[in-house]
Amino acid sequence: xxPFTEKVISVIRSIPEGSVMxxxxxxxxxxxxxxxxQVVRILHSMSRKYKLPxxxxxxxxxRIALTDDESSSLQQLFLLSEGIVFDDKGVIDLQxxxxxxxxxxxxxxxxxx
DNA sequence: GCAATGACGTACC
DNA sequence: AGGTACGCCATTG
Numbered sequence: 549x550x551p552f553t554e555k556v557i558s559v560i561r562s563i564p565e566g567s568v569m570x571x572x573x574x575x576x577x578x579x580x581x582x583x584x585x586q587v588v589r590i591l592h593s594m595s596r597k598y599k600l601p602x603x604x605x606x607x608x609x610x611r612i613a614l615t616d617d618e619s620s621s622l623q624q625l626f627l628l629s630e631g632i633v634f635d636d637k638g639v640i641d642l643q644x645x646x647x648x649x650x651x652x653x654x655x656x657x658x659x660x661x
Numbered sequence: 662g663c664a665a666t667g668a669c670g671t672a673c674c
Numbered sequence: 675a676g677g678t679a680c681g682c683c684a685t686t687g
Contacts, residue, residue, distance in 0.1 A: 572669065584682075585666090
């Protein structure tokens with residue numbers, strides 16, 4: 549268990565209801581801008597052991613990232629129940645639902661342009 | 662300990 | 675605009 553992993557767990561647990569975060573965003577918030585795939589791995593192991601809001605994690609496009617149809621539809625169900633809206637293409641409006649970490653975090657958003 | 666894995670992201674066809 | 679290729683690196687077998 550590395551500090552990065554603990555940070556990731558902490559970040560995920562801090563995602564408020566009705567908000568989402570991307571894998572890359574969590575990785576950046578945890579101090580490893582290129583650690584998106586580690587977030588995936590961590591989610592795999594942690595979601596079984598710990599109680600994490602794994603359903604509030606989506607990919608950079610704002611889509612459900614799960615490969616299993618059953619699990620992904622379940623995730624969508626969870627998000628819907630928290631008030632998150634999907635558009636026609638099944639995409640979440642990240643501008644609106646993405647959770648921004650506090651000012652303590654060096655969370656760098658991509659340039660608005 | 663080394664090789665494969667993975668619910669990603671980004672750069673390139 | 676849509677598909678492919680590859681880097682990333684903690685965790686797992």
